[in-house]
Amino acid sequence: MMGCWVLNESLSIVLVLSWLGVNLYLFIDTFYWYEEEESFLYTRVILGCFRGPWRRQLDKNLKFHKLVAYGIVINAKGEWKKGMSRGVRVRDKMQTEDSHPPTKKTPKIMISHQSSELFDSKLETPTIHIVAHLFNLEHYHWSQSPEAEGLVAALSKLGDTPNETYLNPIRTFHTNTIAELLTTIAGITGLLISLALILIMTSSTEFIRQVSYELFWYTHHVFIIFFIGLAIHGAGRIVRGQTPESLLLHNITFCRDHLEEWQAQCPVPQFSGKEPSAWKWVLGPMVLYACERIIRFWRFQQEVIITKVVSHPSGVLELCMKKRDFKMAPGQYVLIQCPSISTLEWHPFTLTSAPQEDFFSVHIRAAGDWTEALCKAFGVEGQPLKEPWSLPRLAVDGPFGAALTDVFHYPVSMCIAAGIGVTPFAALLKSIWYQCCEAQTQCKLNKVYFYWICRDPGAFEWFADLLLSLETKMSEQGQAHFLSYHIFLTGWDENQAFHIALHWDENADVITGLRQKTFYGRPNWNHEFQQVAFSHPSSNIGVFFCGPKALSKILQRMCRVYSSADPRGVHFYYNRESF
């Protein structure tokens, strides 16, 4: 069973390992460079072994992190290398407000934060960097104290007379280290960018994204300060090494032990600050990001025609739109901006239409300031009907995200949607209908099991409508057995139970109106998987899930338990892409 997990995750594992490997390589390379390099020998004398180098090569690691993070940000947009974006296993999380429907996701910015646990080292590297700096400053400070003696004291005094260049950036013992921090470029920028990073992190936790998406969005733009600060962080050239010319004149192996010869045989060593190199690492991603913003601006200018506006009960707004050259795949999302509401905010929504349709649609529920304003602007819930020319203009950027085309690669697919995770399945089911039922082309997929688990179906009434229309269309085509769906209502009370029991013998379900009956309570997954395995004894079955983590673990376990050991037997492949 472990093999199953490894195969499923293989691409992510390879990516993570190569990322860690490059980090390790950079770390060790720079560490030894600072540790062995002659020009930094005297720096090492003051700072002691291991500390100066630690700080410096962690710099390199930090820069690499950012380079990779931005590389992944751009890749995941799906504009470049779709394969790369899938490999990253984007964990786009849906926004919730209670059991309200999803239609909103965290955008590609999440990817740069690498929701997988292995990538959480975004904080460790800066922490070690800062801690090492603190030790360095203390050592520099202490080297200026009257108690310091020998080589350390001599080195620290360098630079006091004219013609000498200094090594120790702290010039006198009486300076306060905090004053040093605040008067050097490195210190101020370091403090600022650490603050920026912490603010970004605290406003990006899953909880805060649920509480207020706008807070997350606006605070995240503090990254501008972060990157500018990072680029100029080294401009003060505090890390100093001996100049090459001085190395030729001043033989360090001899002179370090012969302080008394420093006026005679050993000319005074000269030092210069190391060139800042952060900008080289940061430049690439910044250019890519600038390109991304330019593309978004260009897309902003493109015309979006709204072909249909539907106001569903319980405040769900469906917008059907058209845009030139817009190509999508099921499971992707778009960013929508409404300039009349806010010129700065782009909000993500999952696409709910199939690629075969000549329009694309999103379902929006009023769950916050922006969505409420949007619903009002489009005349939802009791507002007077709007004329087409009075509708506000929309801008659409996208589509982004991993496409859900794996469903078509299996002969049998199980799609499980819990709560708010049902939205991408709207697009998927429609797409399945077009590709496998309506079209005359041969389709590898010949059976779909769909499980929908939710507490309150009222908010998803539009999805129930979709299921009903699919059910009707399929039975017209004679393919009534293609799609088998099961709805589980987990929030029910006694009154409902009475009502349902009363109408149990009728043909259509009393709550949804669908021909397949609704179940009450949670599904018994053992039973479901057993049934499916029994019905398809030697097939490969793809399992696709969107919903909370706890259920994801249960389903993974089910896949492992019910996959047979026989290679010709039934095999469940769990697809962990949460989309």
Place this chain on the structure above:
Amino acid sequence: MGQIEWAMWANEQALASGLILITGGIVATAGQFTQWYLGAYSIAAGVLVCLLEYPRGKRTKGSTMERCGQKYLTRVVKLFGPLTRNYYIRAFLHLGLAVPAGFLLATILGTACLAIASGIYLLAAIRGEQWSPIEPKPKERPQIGGTIKQPPSNPPPRPPAEARKKPSEEAAGIPTGGPQENPMPVNDEVV
């Protein structure tokens, strides 16, 4: 931005600041930096802030995700009543705790972060937010036999259940139960 619950963000920021204060304090104390006693203070302040901020308050709208194991600390924090409920007090407490740590380089980042958290709490307090504990819902005991309805006490024919009410409800004008009273005598005539 009108609907943001600022206290939620302030809570995350304060918790992070607490951790940063502890880290900076440990570095300064372990490294025996000059004025390392401020580092020791910073550890204590950081621990206090973390304990205070760990239990998340309840959101006014929607459901709140609890932090793992927070219910024990919730009980303790609740004990302090208005001292912990009121965000003005929290804002000034955090500001006060942050100031001494600002004099040591190792903990200055913690100071800055905690000061920001204090500012956000002030904003939350001005907007009238306050901390309320997340309490577990009391488990509804299933009443044994609660759904078993009393069998009817009259023989048939009897009026429907709503009419079979107690005499005390007659005042409400509901028709009384009881056997049907015929306005004229009825004979069982077999012709």
